Amino acid sequence: MDGTILVTGGAGYIGSHAVLALLDAGREVVVVDNLVTGFAWAVDPRATLVEMNVADPRMSDLLRAHDIRAIMHFAGSVVVPESVSDPLKYYENNTAATRALLASAVAAGTPHFIFSSTAATYGTPDRVPVAEGDPTVPINPYGMSKLMTEAMLRDVAAAHPMNYAALRYFNVAGADPQGRSGQSTVGATHLIKIAVEAATGKRNAVGVFGTDFPTRDGTGVRDYIHVSDLAAAHVAAFDQLAAEPARSHTLNCGYGRGFSVLEVLDAVDRVTNLKLDRRLESRRAGDPAELIADNRAILATLPWRPERDDLDGIVRDALAWERRLGEREKGRQG
Numbered sequence: 291m292d293g294t295i296l297v298t299g300g301a302g303y304i305g306s307h308a309v310l311a312l313l314d315a316g317r318e319v320v321v322v323d324n325l326v327t328g329f330a331w332a333v334d335p336r337a338t339l340v341e342m343n344v345a346d347p348r349m350s351d352l353l354r355a356h357d358i359r360a361i362m363h364f365a366g367s368v369v370v371p372e373s374v375s376d377p378l379k380y381y382e383n384n385t386a387a388t389r390a391l392l393a394s395a396v397a398a399g400t401p402h403f404i405f406s407s408t409a410a411t412y413g414t415p416d417r418v419p420v421a422e423g424d425p426t427v428p429i430n431p432y433g434m435s436k437l438m439t440e441a442m443l444r445d446v447a448a449a450h451p452m453n454y455a456a457l458r459y460f461n462v463a464g465a466d467p468q469g470r471s472g473q474s475t476v477g478a479t480h481l482i483k484i485a486v487e488a489a490t491g492k493r494n495a496v497g498v499f500g501t502d503f504p505t506r507d508g509t510g511v512r513d514y515i516h517v518s519d520l521a522a523a524h525v526a527a528f529d530q531l532a533a534e535p536a537r538s539h540t541l542n543c544g545y546g547r548g549f550s551v552l553e554v555l556d557a558v559d560r561v562t563n564l565k566l567d568r569r570l571e572s573r574r575a576g577d578p579a580e581l582i583a584d585n586r587a588i589l590a591t592l593p594w595r596p597e598r599d600d601l602d603g604i605v606r607d608a609l610a611w612e613r614r615l616g617e618r619e620k621g622r623q624g
């Protein structure tokens with residue numbers, strides 16, 4: 291296999307799944323993570339874990355020492371409301387840290403860069419499904435910090451021998467179907483994570499944030515993508531960047547269909563055979579009614595096809611992981 295991949299944020303939720311996908315594809319992997327929100331135990335032992343900030347000046351030496359072919363850059367801050375109350379944290383951890391990482395990559399001559407971008411770069415889209423060429427008008431510092439990084443990537447790739455893929459994630463959910471990783475974030479705010487926490491007794495109820503949206507049942511509609519499909523898209527993006535070094539890509543990562551909050555909760559009820567307590571609440575600030583990916587570009591560009599486009603399956607995998615987390619916590623207390 292040609293070359294080692296460096297995964298920043300590989301101890302986090304999505305990064306740890308990318309590490310698994312790369313290792314399963316026979317790649318060598320070095321993880322760089324500062325373990326502020328990630329967990330060392332989430333990194334598969336076949337990968338090398340380096341505890342370090344991505345902006346650390348030693349990064350270029352690390353890239354050279356391992357002859358890194360590509361950086362998959364997952365590390366960053368991801369909580370939208372926090373980005374509103376502490377914007378400079380987001381411009382530091384997402385934008386400035388990536389600038390430093392890119393400087394190391396340029397210094398070391400790293401040829402490929404795969405970046406975790408987000409549907410939050412679109413803000414409130416004028417139309418759904420939203421396509422990559424549609425206006426990007428972020429409505430919070432999180433989205434802006436990622437959009438600024440996309441701009442840096444474009445300019446760096448024009449000036450230096452590097453190409454990149456900016457992958458704009460929609461709503462990532464689920465867990466490794468083999469139970470090797472999942473979302474372990476403490477204090478998570480994501481709907482499916484919250485719902486499986488409620489299903490495993492960690493919460494009493496699930497709030498439904500807004501019932502008066504112009505959608506089929508009044509609740510918010512999102513394009514939920516299985517984290518293992520998303521991880522596979524990263525592996526495919528690397529192969530594409532290596533095959534065609536003169537081209538870079540900005541691609542939506544979603545399935546191109548949406549489910550409402552109530553439909554998601556129905557799925558959780560079906561999978562668990564429970565009836566979760568739903569509390570109808572008012573809208574959360576800044577939530578668009580509907581966010582669905584136009585995914586024609588990724589389907590046309592990468593040899594990637596959704597394999598887990600099944601809401602019940604996503605919920606089943608998320609639930610299995612939540613139960614494992616519960617066992618792990620019990621084990622620690624006992």
Ligand code: UFG
Pocket residue numbers: 368370408409410411432459460461462479480481482484496497498499500509510511512551574577581
């Ligand atoms: N929701 C609830 N109750 C909850 C949690 C969420 O009703 O307890 C609703 C939200 O209002 C929304 C939907 O469920 O309609 C999904 O909410 P999430 O918080 O799971 O996800 P978001 O769509 O708000 O956020 C996602 C990503 C962000 C990204 C954003 C915009 O997680 O990183 O999309 O692209 F910024």
